[in-house]
Amino acid sequence: MPGKNLAIGSLVCGILSLVLMFFGYGALVGLILGIVAIILAVNAKKQGYTEGMQKAGLVLGIIGTILCGITFVACALCVGALGAAASSMTY
């Protein structure tokens, strides 16, 4: 069935993005996988595959993207505080 493989990929990426949320810097990888899950689910739908797997992949992808994204989204000027930290940073 066209789009089924994309839906499976979407589901796997969605699950992984949710799991990686709990691993510190892994949230960045989780965010990328969440985005991939969304894109795969949309493509699966456009190819005509509308079974539960596609919907689950899409929902998990959205939730994964939001939860992983929330950990590293801040405003531009919050970095003002980081600047002070950077000047005292030792490499």
Add this chain to the structure above:
Amino acid sequence: MLPFIDIFGKTVPMYAVMAFAGAAALCLWSVMLAKKRGVISCEDIFYMLLYAGIGCLIGAKALYLIISVDVYWFTDKSFADNMRYWLTLLMSGGLVFYGGLIGAFLGALRYCTHFKIPAYEAIETVIPGVPLFHAFGRIGCFLAGCCYGMEYDGVFSVTFENSPAAPNGVPLLPIQLIEAFGNFLLFVIFTLLFLRNFPRLSLSGLYLCCYAVMRFVLEFFRGDIIRGKALGLSTSQWISIAVFAAGVILLAVGKKPYNCTKKARINNKNSEK
């Protein structure tokens, strides 16, 4: 004010919570508008917004990293050390609205061209919700204390107590709330313009012009000078000039909104059947 909240023992930045709440509001509103017009399916609008959201996240972060070059590139450190520090910046915060706007536009365009959706109509449907999303973001800024205003000790002045970004204990102009109010106003005006389809202007062009003017003026009242200046104007003011020019071009050469009369909607519904 309230930079972080604890959810199930995990500290979550309020800015991020407000940004995602704004994104949800934008999605809901755009889907409702799409349903009302009945020209583009709600599903296509939702998927396009997902693509736009992805583009927004990437664009906002990318522009933030780009404008950080002159402030946070240490000439006395090696390239590898600088890159390592940038990874910290990438993970620890920083989003620039204009970068997000450009990224979102490219993301939406990518969806429309890939799946052959009329891009102009789809973007016009989403435009009224964009200031709503931005207003949520500005309230998030206020809660975090970033993007703060100049020193001001008068009516409605705000003094931050435990902000990680704003100078604590100094009375400031609540510029974030002023911009949020301006965005809410734009949201109401553009929704009315969209629903009445009057005047027959390109909403995206008009929005770019309105926001660029508002932002250009408000920048004079900002107190966070760390973002860099050139020829007496801040980075955002230079971008505002470019955005205004883009808006004028869209207004001048952009197509008039598609026919959303009752007859057109009936024709569209018939063709869907």
